[in-house]
Amino acid sequence: MTPASTGDLLITNIRPHGGAPTSMLIRAGRIAAFGAPEGQGVPTFDGQGRLAIPGLVEAHAHLDKTLYGMAWYVNDVGPRLIDKIDNERAAKRSLGIDAKRQSARQVALTVGHGTTHIRTHVDVDTDCGVSSIEGVMATRDAHADHVTMQLVAFPQSGLLIRPGTLDLLDAAMRLGADAVGGLDPCAIDRDPKGHLDAIFGLAQKHGKGVDIHLHEPGEMGAFSMELIIERARALGMRGQSVVISHAFCLGMPDVAVVDKLLADLAAAEIAIMTTAPPSRPVPPVMRARAAGVVVGAGSDGIRDTWGPYGNGDILERAMFVGQRNNLRKDSEVEVALDICTHGGAAMMGLADYGLTVGNPADLVLLDASCPTEAVVARPRDRITFKSGRMTARGGAALFQVP
């Protein structure tokens, strides 16, 4: 059969979450029933006994600045965060990194691996203005049938240290960005109160959430996190409308401090996002979830001027989450996968995500006996559906990009 185009489909013989074989009836792109027999007057797709999992959620990307598909970039950047920031801002012009073209390429790459939802942080600065926001919005609109996208207006080069950036963030929000971004209020912006008051103020003005890059480690990061929690509480921003990305300070050795922060995050309904980097302290995902904190996961930048790694495969990200947190039991590896599906969806505030009747039919079929095998084997032969329409097969998106 050919990819369904109407959003009406009967997928037979699939095993949702590794359970018993069943069928999934899809009508107008949404899951209408499980266990429906054939003869529904809709096209049929034979799942051949494959495992079915919800569409993978890329909860933290930087689509506007990947170099994927461009000439190989020889990286010789310095070790500090600010080295990478300055190097990148210059490289955008010298290399001609076009946000629209590059974001489309990464969309195709990651949808090819089974992604159905993306939150991407998009650079806003006094060099590029809101042009990257506009480029990624064009990609979002062009691929609305292939992936659900959220944009965070992200002051990558600093906010208060680069006057004019706050106005540009305001402009990005007027254009329709979904959340206000932030970045290391102490380490980069040198004024934690000023930085956080500015971005929370902007979020309040536009009635949107915030998603803050917090790389600051140890006690400095814990201090910034406390300031974020105080503001979320004071403004009544609940329900994961505040997200702290990276949250490396939660990987500090002082378990008592970490547990208190986790409890406060959970009470304030603030979510965290981890990429589970092997060389950095990371939030302990099992303890975070046990405390009630919503945890999503994402790729961060891939194939960019920051570093050469990454392929946009969120199933591989689940493996990284599992390995970084030393998750070995099947029940634990399933948590890593849950973070890369339901966790990311909750972090993004998606109300109708998951393999439940009534939700959009966003799912991935793969040749694995169980969810843990899917994570560790990462079979390439995946079949992805977005609102009941096939978007990818065999590791490749079924649509063209520049």
Added chain:
Amino acid sequence: MTPASTGDLLITNIRPHGGAPTSMLIRAGRIAAFGAPEGQGVPTFDGQGRLAIPGLVEAHAHLDKTLYGMAWYVNDVGPRLIDKIDNERAAKRSLGIDAKRQSARQVALTVGHGTTHIRTHVDVDTDCGVSSIEGVMATRDAHADHVTMQLVAFPQSGLLIRPGTLDLLDAAMRLGADAVGGLDPCAIDRDPKGHLDAIFGLAQKHGKGVDIHLHEPGEMGAFSMELIIERARALGMRGQSVVISHAFCLGMPDVAVVDKLLADLAAAEIAIMTTAPPSRPVPPVMRARAAGVVVGAGSDGIRDTWGPYGNGDILERAMFVGQRNNLRKDSEVEVALDICTHGGAAMMGLADYGLTVGNPADLVLLDASCPTEAVVARPRDRITFKSGRMTARGGAALFQVP
């Protein structure tokens, strides 16, 4: 063309280590010349401009006990090392883990990804005796044309704490094992002097080297490492005939202690092996190499009762080494690949390894512009030659296993 069977071959249009395109003339399985024109009276293989790297070196495997190819094993094992050891010894019988069959399966898996050399640790204990040694030796002999294998007789369940094991290790060495293994002289065997004297004595008796699993962290591991260095010096065991696998203690925060240990390891010509696990302290590979220490890398156990991860892809291991050590520059990622090729070969004491005239023609061709792209993209379409004979293509070995 079909896989060469004579070991005579001209491979045209390849880029060794990412350099200028050239040809490689192979006679009787060894590299005879670079840049030879066609018309040598040997079959020709068109490299189509691919990158050529030396055959990948799996410097630390446990071929005898992978579950790869068996029914999915639901892991629910406890968190301590001893939990995993005891669980595994029992599982070998209950699951019927056949060392000969399983080692052959992992050989095919890892050769499929481009491996040409393997050092494997093989369990010797009072339950299985030397039967696993015999099984893996059968695999080694059956696949001698496909991969070079070294066996380490490994007291996985402890040496002195399980009387009779030392005699079995002696028997394994008489059967022809290549090195004497050891395991956490403090943490597992509870008698560091007794453990190390026993295994070094056995190595001396048989004129072989040692390769010791040292998971012990921090000061305890540093203490055991000092004891190992003392014995290597006293016995004049130079030239990487002593290997310390894992060496987690070198990941301790006290840089002064680590640098002293690295200097002593280098002076004693003791090599280390890292799997670069994301959730454990690890040896800092750049500092180790700068100090002059030989560093190899390996998969450790894959798909076994210890955990579900791993696929035997040593190019993926290079990515792990790079990410765990935060290697981002091209020049640094090339070091990660070097550890997974020349480093492992030096650790194994291979005298004739590498893309140099006179050496066996052990190489991998892949579709990547440069070594760093090979590591981060890990293209599946690899073509592997062992002594000039094609052993794998497209991610799969060209030979059959049970």
